[in-house]
Amino acid sequence: MSLIAWSLPKKTQLPAVSLLGNLFVLWFAPYAFVAMSISACLVYLISHAKSQKGHWVLLGVGYCISQFLLLRFLQEHSVDLGLGGSFSVLGVAYFTCRDVHYLVESYKGNVRKNIVTFWYYQSFLPVMIAGPINRYHEFEREIQRRSLDFDQISKGIERIIYGYAKVTVLGNYLIEHKIQSYLTQLPNQESILHSWLVSLADWAYLYAQFSGWSDVAIGFSLCIGIKVSENFNRPLSSKSLVDFWKRWHISLSSWCKDYVFTPALLITRNLFIAISLSMVTMGLWHESSLYYIFWGIYHAIGITLCRLYMKQDNEIVEYLRQRFWWSSFTRALTIFYLINASVFIGLFYDGLY
Amino acid sequence: MYRFFGLIDRALPNNVKQFIKGVWLYLLVLMILYALNTESADFIYWNY
Known part of the structure; x- marks a missing residue:
């Protein structure tokens, strides 16, 4: 792809x-391609209509x-549309977020009308499948700045190697193939310690896969000459849950902050409701199921408690904050809360059925 | 730990650092190929 990007006339x-x-999306996921094209046309028409009104943007x-x-439902329930071929919704969660971002930003007046740039933005392959949800104005700036830079290309190739090594060596081979299969052979499968270990291995696997593919996407973008925002910033060293969600899947968290959390807070004036709505949105973005609604509420409770603690400024809290061991303790507590997510929700979920 | 790596970083000349980085990346590629050979090569499958 880098060769195509640089060998052709400018x-x-x-x-x-x-x-x-x-062509890639059309070949691997024709249904996703049709859906993507329809929503892209609709988004562009609404965004640049002569008399732009709020209710059209909402629509x-x-x-x-x-x-x-709908696409998620069709995929998760393996609905056969009778049109042949496998049903795949490659990249649907990403292009939906990009479309909503474009609609809202154009309503705010932050987007310049340019159908060609919009097409580049919608069809940018490196971030289409698993990459960060890139912002339109950043993308527009990058394609204007774009120039042949071998240093950047070598950094991109290096990033692809690191990313793919994370996915295959760390994620697939070490964690999934070795550690998870070792965990299934351990005695006391029902114990809480075993559940924690399984949950920790799941988180590590998810991190290796997700950040690995993000690295590959960022590397490919660099090879084409476009810088894409980072998606992970050492999330395991987070000091608190609030800090964790600023470091884990940064592009989705910031998207939720801008388009779910802030409007919800302005309308309801209630921090917990706003946080819950954002976290449930993030959960449903991963998978449309009851499990992920509980997942969202679980994390919303954690974040609200964390924010309440951060607002405290009495003597005891101030004393603790200055101690080195306290920051290590809060880091450990953050990881502990995260690995308990699947354990608690799993218990609650099993109790329902 | 950062200080230790900082010391090494300052002590080594640039071409030696580049050589070490090249060897490390080569080893990473070898590890990827090894992992792909032992595991089923799930090249890309992303539901999102």
């Missing part, structure tokens, strides 16, 4: 990359979200 480089992106956001839920 004016045809980005169209070729975008066309390749479109556009509603369409994007319902399309996302």
